[in-house]
Amino acid sequence: MVEGTEVVRLDPGHPDIAAVRRAAGVIRGGGLVAFPTETVYGLGADGLSAAAVERIFLAKGRPQDNPLILHVAAPEDAHRVALDVSACARRLMERFWPGPLTLVLPKRPEVPDVVSAGLPTVGVRMPDNIIALTLIAESGVPIAAPSANVSGRPSPTSADHVIADLAGKIEMVLDGGPTTVGVESTVLDTTSTPPGVLRPGGVTVEELRDVLGEVSVLSAESAARLEGPVPSPGMKYTHYAPKTPVVLVEGEPDQVAGRILREIQARHATGETAGVMCSCETEGLYRGQADVVRVAGSRRDLATVAAALFATLRLFDADGVDVVFAEGFDQAGLGFAIMNRLRRASGGRIIRAHMGTGVDPG
Numbered sequence: 550m551v552e553g554t555e556v557v558r559l560d561p562g563h564p565d566i567a568a569v570r571r572a573a574g575v576i577r578g579g580g581l582v583a584f585p586t587e588t589v590y591g592l593g594a595d596g597l598s599a600a601a602v603e604r605i606f607l608a609k610g611r612p613q614d615n616p617l618i619l620h621v622a623a624p625e626d627a628h629r630v631a632l633d634v635s636a637c638a639r640r641l642m643e644r645f646w647p648g649p650l651t652l653v654l655p656k657r658p659e660v661p662d663v664v665s666a667g668l669p670t671v672g673v674r675m676p677d678n679i680i681a682l683t684l685i686a687e688s689g690v691p692i693a694a695p696s697a698n699v700s701g702r703p704s705p706t707s708a709d710h711v712i713a714d715l716a717g718k719i720e721m722v723l724d725g726g727p728t729t730v731g732v733e734s735t736v737l738d739t740t741s742t743p744p745g746v747l748r749p750g751g752v753t754v755e756e757l758r759d760v761l762g763e764v765s766v767l768s769a770e771s772a773a774r775l776e777g778p779v780p781s782p783g784m785k786y787t788h789y790a791p792k793t794p795v796v797l798v799e800g801e802p803d804q805v806a807g808r809i810l811r812e813i814q815a816r817h818a819t820g821e822t823a824g825v826m827c828s829c830e831t832e833g834l835y836r837g838q839a840d841v842v843r844v845a846g847s848r849r850d851l852a853t854v855a856a857a858l859f860a861t862l863r864l865f866d867a868d869g870v871d872v873v874f875a876e877g878f879d880q881a882g883l884g885f886a887i888m889n890r891l892r893r894a895s896g897g898r899i900i901r902a903h904m905g906t907g908v909d910p911g
Contacts, residue, residue: 564683570687583721583723588649588734589859591697602617608715642675648751649734653738654739702791703791705859735757794872797895798902805876821871825874827842828878851887855886
């Protein structure tokens with residue numbers, strides 16, 4: 550535990566190198582630094598120090614069987630933590646690094662077991678953010694970094710989100726402004742045949758198949774049944790959830806809107822308040838019906854939804870409504886990652902609009 554958390558605001562395009570070097574000194578000294586990436590803010594520690602990494606789990610309240618991702622400053626640095634970098638992995642690095650793709654690789658013995666939850670593999674990625682890359686390079690070590698939030702909460706896409714969750718628990722926050730992608734990296738297991746997507750994210754399954762051909766995808770149902778340590782974060786437990794209960798409504802947009810309006814009426818009849826998280830295309834349907842309406846983005850550009858998703862979920866806690874009804878989105882492309890996050894945020898409270906039934910959203 551630290552007495553206070555220093556917040557350093559940086560120009561995201563031209564960060565103050567002296568400030569980043571000071572943060573790198575914190576990392577080398579075994580401390581914790583939150584920093585921006587293109588996906589979400591990460592909570593960084595020296596990835597080769599078991600004691601430093603243990604502090605990440607303590608600060609977040611994170612289960613020990615949930616592994617971490619090691620962040621490197623260059624593709625060749627993957628060899629510092631991986632026993633082998635296959636031809637498949639090298640192709641993916643050439644295409645997607647720096648960027649929102651984590652590769653699961655065989656782990657070198659120098660990587661502490663606490664990083665990989667005791668498994669023989671480790672996730673590695675090179676983020677596409679100049680502040681993150683400079684911090685890693687100046688630290689001189691791979692940086693272990695999950696999302697910089699209390700475990701289970703919506704991931705942080707701004708420094709303010711980090712401060713709300715972790716102030717007083719970590720040494721420093723590097724504020725580089727809002728992140729751009731907004732959902733975490735895709736995690737791909739390159740040790741399996743065919744390579745398998747363990748967590749959808751900023752690189753789509755379609756993009757991976759363009760490079761590799763065959764790629765398997767672990768279903769959410771299969772991931773939920775896993776026991777013990779798993780090779781990727783985001784495979785177990787309820788994630789991304791605000792304090793306000795979220796009910797996800799899936800189906801065609803017109804059916805979803807109609808079902809949400811009926812659910813709002815039912816809640817109002819019992820004296821409860823209801824918020825709606827929707828697309829800009831359907832926003833007008835809910836105005837005057839829901840107590841709070843928040844737009845996540847456009848169905849025509851799912852990148853806008855991904856970028857705003859976690860920030861929008863966090864806002865509902867300040868609104869004070871009893872329940873949030875979230876519209877589902879098409880699962881093609883980036884929609885696959887968006888729906889993965891919404892399903893986990895709902896904790897299983899899902900209504901399928903076309904069936905008229907669903908999981909009890911109580």
